Amino acid sequence: MPAFAVVTSDIIAQLQSIAGVEQVSIAQADLALRARDQSHHAAHPGDVVVWPQTGQQVADILRLANACRIPVTPWGMGTSLEGNPIPLYGGILLSLERMTRIVAVHADDFQVTVEPGIGHKDLNAALARHGLFFGPDPGANASIGGMLANNAAGIRTVKYGASKDNVLQMRVALADGRLIRVGSRSVKQSAGYDLLHLFVGSEGTLGVITEATLKLYPIVEHMGAALAAFDSVADAVQAVVAIRGSGLDPAALEFMDAAHATMLREAEGVNLSDHATLFMEFHTPNAQALETGLSLVGSICEELGAVSFRATTDPAERRRLWHARHASYEISVRKYPDQQFYLGDVAVPISAYPALVQYIEQVRTDYGVPLYLIGHAGDGNIHVELPYATDEEYARCVKINGLIVRQAQDLGGTATGEHGVGIGKARHMRDEHGEALDVMYDIKRLLDPNGILNPGKIFPGHDE
């Protein structure tokens, strides 16, 4: 890790000169509010918060920080789940909270150009009048910049893709103060290296996204939902494969293990049985396609041994069917009021899903701990949720999660499907990437030779 300089009053004056006096704060409350995200990782404050208002200001701040060797950690909404925006080495907390403009709606192109600080829910509310929406939905009102920087995904990725699939062009500020444009508003691009996707998912370690042009979809008029329960995970996953193979193109295909269903069904408004459960959603251009599709899904689930199947096209009933899934985290938190949750995020090829779930269930048995499974089965992504209270329990969570990560990697999968590497997954990157990790690190040094950009993420200990 390079040696960093401290934030002096002279630096603060220069930041004020770049962004304006009102856009710089060293108030304890401002720093503390941006010292941790929604993950289990410990808080660490920055030394100064800056709220730039233009891409040029972001670039100028980076140029200053680079010249003075001050760490810079970008911040969006703080909703990430792997410590990604925690300013581990202090320095400048670069908050994009005041860059929330919709720069242009290109309705005929199904595109919108935005500043990075806007929340995706806020964006979708504004886009509704155009009959369009941004597909990826990680749940919380994450900022678009944060979603792109972490390649966030969510429950609708099986149909609409992850963040990386829904961006065409960005402006990115580099450590040396250059402000470049990557990608194009053309949906087809074959003109040189794909720098766009190099910055997407780089978690603020290669540059800071100052503007993004996103792909949009026409708002769906016909939505249906279904819920199916199975005796075994293997049966449930066979249904997932068959539903995808039928060409039905589900908009969500979520899995919950029997233990989680059992835990949730005691909560109000939840109607689940003690079985591995699939939650499904379908979006179609017309009502008839929806009816036909739901009927076909019912046949598939029945044929694959579903012990129950319910489907609906009624919006209120759809919300009731999905309530247990949408409220699962809140219900879990209420169930364990004095504990925090350690969250995993592995993903595997769908064919390995039963083996992965079986392994995790075995680990649960071996360690005798509460452990819940919920995940985006359509994408092979699963989150383990482990309640903990003490340091000892936390250490055990780390150990259990390490075992699960290793198993996922051995099954051809990844340590992180959508939360990013952040702080917690860095230790797994060598196993995951082998020599490719050295190429990543070479690119990091190329674009950020002084290591000022979000230090402590993705590569800590690389040189050890």
Place this chain on the structure above:
Amino acid sequence: MPAFAVVTSDIIAQLQSIAGVEQVSIAQADLALRARDQSHHAAHPGDVVVWPQTGQQVADILRLANACRIPVTPWGMGTSLEGNPIPLYGGILLSLERMTRIVAVHADDFQVTVEPGIGHKDLNAALARHGLFFGPDPGANASIGGMLANNAAGIRTVKYGASKDNVLQMRVALADGRLIRVGSRSVKQSAGYDLLHLFVGSEGTLGVITEATLKLYPIVEHMGAALAAFDSVADAVQAVVAIRGSGLDPAALEFMDAAHATMLREAEGVNLSDHATLFMEFHTPNAQALETGLSLVGSICEELGAVSFRATTDPAERRRLWHARHASYEISVRKYPDQQFYLGDVAVPISAYPALVQYIEQVRTDYGVPLYLIGHAGDGNIHVELPYATDEEYARCVKINGLIVRQAQDLGGTATGEHGVGIGKARHMRDEHGEALDVMYDIKRLLDPNGILNPGKIFPGHDE
């Protein structure tokens, strides 16, 4: 451009030692067959052809070439359209023609792992028994490695995406002889930098793809086609926007200008009128959805002033409707027997398509040359086809294409939607990328410091 060494008999002996005596040739016929692709660019032979049979052999060849400063140009099927695999500086022609194995079919994952030399048509023939297919279809039987290296696309990209959207994991040999794995078989990936997409579209200038795991789709059972003619390009494009906005998700949405329709309709089996024409294809999971969809498309086209509309779900009739589109290049070539065709490949946001077409039509009028327009309207991609015979006519093609590229860039688009930069588009990269081109070049130097990988492509003259 770095100074290269010549291919000596010692080098040839070392190549034979790596790949086997049978896999190395300096025969004139072997060199001449791989001296040019299907573009208008002039032929240039390599000094030796090598057909490696494993990824490790590819890596060993690169290590040798790097140590000895010998240029290496990867070769797949030679179907590219911008001179991408022409060995401009001689040296080693690295042919992947003997690496055509299907390594593994992961049917439940809708994935296949292949060696780079297999043709995508050959791959799809082999996958049919599994009920699966690889989506991108550039027309010719391009190799998978070549498609990935150029990010090839084609007529079905509007539904199935370009090559970059259909690859999950690759093995890549680097200039220094390392053989790395990039990406993962997990469809969700958020673990560090996206090296996968850095190599996709890099045209063999950063490394050589030795294996790829591709995404597949279930074979479509219900296909329909439609053909609509419009008085103006603007009307046709409005229909394109409306059809995409309806959520109908066409599998192909092709445009042909009135001049091209007129030229083609004299050929046998073609039934076109002298109008801007849209060719459409729809893939649905059931017959009812197809009927409903085609009827909706008919209403949309009628409402937007189509002068004619034909639709069908019958396979034979579908082929008849599409014959003019599929055979357009062959018909054009027969129409100009003693000439070659200069091919353009610009792409713009769809809203700019009418302005782009209008500009191109004006250029055609100004220069008084035959110029035909055909393109993937659903993606905003258009190809100009310019017949030429003499050097003077060729120079005029270059000039006209340069004007069109500049206009596309000014409209927020790109010099190349799917053919890649190759030889012909390098001169437009500075205008297209600005300072981002320097970042690309820095990455090139990082991964290929001696400039041995496919020299003369993407960056020629960068240092001038």
